[in-house]
Amino acid sequence: MRLQLQDCQNNQTAEKLRRFLCRSLGGLFLTMCVCAVIEIRLPHSQAQDLSVPGADASQTVIDIRIRGNETIPESVILQKIQIQPRRVFTERMLLEDHRSLMGTRWFFSVSVDFEDTPEGKVLFFTVHERPIVQSVTFIGNDHVKTKMLEAWTGLKSGSPFDHVANADAVSRIEQEYKEKGYYFVKVVLEKGANPSDRQVVFRINEGPKVRVQHRTFEGNRFWGAGDLRKNLASKEALLGFFGGFYHPETLPQDVEALKQFYHNVGFFDVEVDVQPRFSPDKSDVNLHFTIKEGTRYRIRSIRYQGNQVIPTQQLQQDTQLREGQDFNSVPMAKDVRKMLKQYGELGHYFASVVPSPHFTETTGIVDIVYEIDEDRPRYIRNIDVAYDGDYPHTKQTVVWDRMQVFPGDLANPDLIRRSRSRLGGSGLFEPNIMFDVVPVEPENSSFASRSRTYRAQSPDEYDTEAWTNEFAEFTRQAARLSTIGSYPWLPEESADSSKGTSPEGNQQPTKSKLNNAIDSKPIPPSISPTAANEAPRQWSYATVSSSAIDQRTMGGHSRLFASNPAASKEITKPSADSSAWDSHGTAINQSASKPPVESLVTGFRSVHPGDVFQAESSEFLTSNLPNTNSPIIRAQSPDAGYGSPYYDPAPGPRDSVLEGSPYRNQFQAMPPGWVDINVRATEGRTGRLMFGAGVNSDAGLVGSFVWDESNFDLFRPPQTFADIIEGRAWRGGGQRFRLEAAPGNQVSRYTLSWTDPYFMYSDYSLTLSGFYFNRFYPDWQEDRLGGRIGLGRQLTPEWSVNAALRLEDVELKHPASPTPAVVAKEIGHNFLSTIRTSVTHDTRDMSIMPGEGHYGDLAWEQAFNDYNYSRVEGEFRQYYTLHSRPDGSGRHVLTLAGLLGWSDRDTPVFERYFAGGFQSFRGFSYRGVTPRSNGVATGGTFQMLGTVEYRIPVTADDMINFVAFTDFGSVEEEVTLNNFRASAGLGLRVVVPAMGPVPLAFDFAFPIASQDYDDQRIFSFYVGVNR
Incomplete structure (x- = not known):
């Protein structure tokens, strides 16, 4: 004690x-x-003036004088001083005057002192002047203006003189000249290099402007010169006079790019050298590349390491790169994407597959080892949204609507990537969207935080029922775990499972027990009534409760939305303490017009006999693959063990939930983890005012005036004047408003439309539009005034359905004479009302100039009211890539297309089928393929058209393509092909980036089989320009 x-x-x-x-x-x-x-x-130059000899706290001086000034007049200096003679001043005023003089940067130093005179005290400012530039002269600048040189150097009369800065200006001038193509420029500083100088004089010898005229290659047998040129940063001068400046710093990049280009197809021993060859007058240069290709490596074996969740046999199914083939990184990248997709479907978001080439002692032979880190299955906890900018107006639901994943879903990388692509392709945000997937450790998940009392440190503390219910809650929040097969870490139900116990005597949970618990236990409320009235900035499972949300089932998912009105308001920037943005935010570039040339094998850990290849990165680069939507092949997860994901490290945060559990041996496959998706975006310029023009052989010359707003909000009218000034009025809902006027000499079209792609926060789209259409046909003039209501839904990435109600007033006038009866009865105004439904299946790799996949559309339309007829239409297009270069470019594409349509005999003439023109039947004029009566085109009720087209690239960059085609089919009054037509021809497709993604089309077609009354046209074209 x-x-x-x-x-x-x-x-x-x-x-x-x-x-x-x-x-x-x-x-x-x-x-x-x-x-x-x-x-x-208070630096020394200023702090020393706080105590001035002879200065009192409050006093006056009879005069203020300046000492040491040589070039700056005293009157100019006194203008910077606020103290006045014979007026009271304070020490603070004295300090401010000292700061004012130093702030002019006219002086190296300023000191203050007082002198007593019989009349009183005199205040002296002693200054040490900086030298001032008296003049700046440039000699020999014949092609660059003096004002531009002054802007480059920052030197002008009256600026502070600094001989070091003058010397630096020499290299700055030379650098700017070289950027403009004057590679041999020389600049000499004749005056201004000595501290005693006050004049600066530069003498410039500009030399010739050097342009690259040719890029030649020697020793290249595998790749053609055109294929190699597209990888070079050095460009040739257009027509010998425009652009193409010589920049020698790009030559090492060109050499490395060519090496990587060869490495991608297995030439690992390639050697590349470049020599610039100048013309006698130094104005032209030829870049000559010498290449030693070496041996192309062949694959001896392919092995898989680290995979246990997915067996090797399943990973090997339908692989494109196989043993015995030449090495090629393009099919290997596709195989890696396929493997990652399999892991992604299981929720292994951070799984990685790293191909490692192991070089053997035999030259030209390589082994491929796929090193796999499977990670663990993960589920989505929160989806956080934040907008940058001064006045963000976009609702957070705009981002949520475009997500392919929801809180509680498996973290599928493919769906998350599609979500990111949707956001990037929506045009609502700037390209640098931060889309960060952040792992959440088990101890931070709701399962861990709510189950601390069930950690079974002893058999008496462990409650099996409570543990089962808690884990059921965890799996219930992971909505995809609703099937028995989703719990690979739990034992199967056996005949005596009810009697199974742990070593400590507790009953083991099984899959069936978990499923029963999930079905029987509701989700507890997790939002208080007070919190429900606040606008959440994140979409998460934690905000889901029966009192705060509504559930709408869409496409197999339960989509969750806050029921309070505040939840749909826009949100502002995250607070400064939001560490997720600072530590995990990474910019996503959506623009990928031309990806940089990178090696697809840079990230390999290659092993040579006797040495180890040290890779620069563990990332597997796929930026130059033709499919820009390919997933990123991630590096190894930072929290995973090396090699096998079942590596059992020391107890740590990753398995703290399960430490001490008597059933720990049953959890060898790792319990699931959580991830948060942080989206941070800057609102883009969604309003566009466009002017354009187009001309084609079917519609003639057409102008275009378009006002388009892609972030419109019909339900947000201005409530205050600030809403208009700050751009919040009518904006922020992700809807689209479009006003278009397209007058032309043959066709005029005026349209007003509004579309909500996610109507009422669902997967349904709603479109309301009104239009006026005028067309001068050869046999009559047609005016249409009407509206359309459309409803659609994207069922899957490939399947979609649509329905539309169309109401029109169609006026036919000025008919040709003689007028057939089928036309005469429709002269005047006609009211047309139809309803149309369609289903579409689209697997094309791209919508413009696709190379793989197909497009199919089947539609049924029924007219009612004044007209009563039915119509069935089907369209199908299939694309095959028959050949491509080893890097995937230069695709030879075969297209098979068919169009089939049937309509009742009661169909009015203005709704019948007509064919002809560059979009339907080349070799014939617009609406030139049709039944006729007395020479007047009357249309048909049945059409069957087909096309076979073969597209071949002409240039290495695929910007010019050659096409050979044949069109065939007919338009008939009955279901027959009695009047069969066919044509064959050649054409060009020219892609001009400045004119948009749609290529210019020029086709020459010659009818092979035709009717005497058909209107033929040999040449058809399409050209369009938008700004």
């Missing part, structure tokens, strides 16, 4: 001593910090 008391007293004494030392040291530290701050805020 006495010992304990003595210990207690000693502890109290130690505590008092500790507090005294802390206070003393803390006060001393604070005093030192204050002194340091004062010293920092």
Whole structure:
């Protein structure tokens, strides 16, 4: 007892001593910090003036004088001083005048002192002037204006003189000249290099402007010169006079790019050298590349390491790169994407597949080892949204609507990538969208935080029912775990499973018990009534409760939305303490017009006999693959063990939930983890005012005026004047509003439309439009005035359905004579009302000039009211890539297309089928393929058209393509092909980036089979320009 008391007293004494030392040291530290701050805020040149000899706290002077000024007049200096003679001034005013003089940067130093005279005190400012530039002269600048040189150097008369800065200006001038193509420029500083100078004179010898005229290659047998040129950063001058400046710093990049280009197809020993060859007058240069290709490596074996969740046999199915083939990174990248897709479907978001080439002792032979880190299955917890900018107006639901994944879903990388592509392709945001997937450790998940009492440190503390219910809650939040097969880490139900116990005697949970618990236990409320009235900035499972959300089932998912009105308001930037943005935010570039040339094998850990290849990165680069939507092949997860994902490290945060559990042996496959998706975007310029023009052989010349707003909000009218000034009125809902006027000499079209792609926060789209259409046909003039209501839904990435109601007033006038009866009865105004439904299946790799996949559309339309007829139409297009270069470019594409349509005999003439023109039947004029009556085109009720087209690239960059085609089919009054037509021809497709993604089309077609009354046209074209 006495010992304990003595210990207690000693502890109290130690505590008092500790507090005294802390206070003393803390006060001393604070005093030192204050002194340091004062010293920092008042440098020596200023702090010394706080105590001026002869200065009182408040006094007057009879005069103020300047000493030491040589070039700056005293009157100019006095204008910077606020103290006036014979007026009271303070020490603070004196300090401010000192700062004012130093702030002019005219002086190296300024000192202050007082002198007593019989009349009173005189205040003296003694200055040490900086030298001033008296003049700046440039000699020999024949092709660059003096004003531009002054802007490059920052030198002008009256600026501070600095001989070091003058010397630096020489290299700056030379660098700017070289950027303009004057590679041999020389600049000499004739005056201004000595501290005593006050004039600066540059003498410039510009030399010739050097342009690259040719890029030639020697020793290339595998790749053609055109294929190699497209990888070079050095460009040739257009027509020998425009662009193509010579920049020698790009030559090492060109050499490396060519090496990587060869590495991608297995030429690992390639050697590349470049020599610039100048013309006698140095104005032209030829870049000559010498290439030693070496041996192309062949694959001896392919092995898989680290995979246990997915068996090797499943990974090997339908692989494109196989043993015995030449190495090629393009099919290997496709195989890696396929493997990652399999892991992604299981929720292994951070799984990685790193191909490692192991070079053998035999030259030209390589083994490929896929090193796999499977990670663990993960589920999405939160989807956080934040917008940058001064006045963000976009609702957070605009981002959520475009997500392909939802809280509680498996973290499927493919769906997350599609979500990111949707956001990037929506045009609502700037390209640098931050789309960060952040792992959440198990101890931070709701399962871990809510189950601390069930960690079974002893058999008596463990409650099996509570553990089962808690884990059921965890799996219930992961909505995809609703099937028995989704729990690979739990044992199967056996005949005596009810009697199974843990080593400590507790009953083991099984899959069926978990499923029963999930079906029977509701989700507990997790939002208080107060919190429900606040606008959440994240879409998460934690905000889901029966009192705060509505559930709408869409496409097999339960989409969750806050029911309070505030939840749909826009959100502002995240607070400064939001560490997720600072530590995990990474910019996503959506623009990928031409990806940089990178090696697809840079990230390999290659092993040579006797040495180890040190890779620069573990990332597997796929930026130059033709499919820009390919997933990123990730590096190894930072929290995963090396090699097998079942590597059992020391107990840590990753499995703290399961530490001490009597069933730990049943969890060898790692429990699931959580991820948060952080989206941070800057609102883009969604309003566009476009002017354009187009001309084609079917519609003639057509102008275009378009006002388009892609972030429109019909339900947000301005409530205050600030809403208009700050751009919030009618904006922020992700809807699209479009006003278009397209007058032309043959066709005029005026349209007003509004579309909500996610109507009422669902997967349904709603479109309302009104239009006026006028067309001068050869046999009559047609005016249409009407509206359309469309409803659609994207069922899957490939399947979509649409329905539309169309109401029109169609007026036919000025018919040709003689007028057939089928036309005469429609002269005047006609009211047309139809309803149309369609289903579409689209697997094309791209919508413009696709190379693989197909497009199919099946539609049914029924007219009612004044007209009563039915129509069935089907369209199908299939694309095959028959050949491509080893890098995937230069695709030879075969297209098979068919169009089939049937309509009732009661169909009015203005709704019948006509064919002809560049979009339907080349070799015939627009609407030139049709039944006729007395020479007047009357249309048909049945059409069947087909096309076979073969497209071949002409240039290495695929910007010019050659096509050979044949069109065939007919338009008939009955279901027959009695009047069969066919044509064959050749054409060009020219892609001009400045004119948009749609290529210019020029086709020459010659009818092979035709009818005497058909209108033929040999040449058809399409050209369009938009700005």
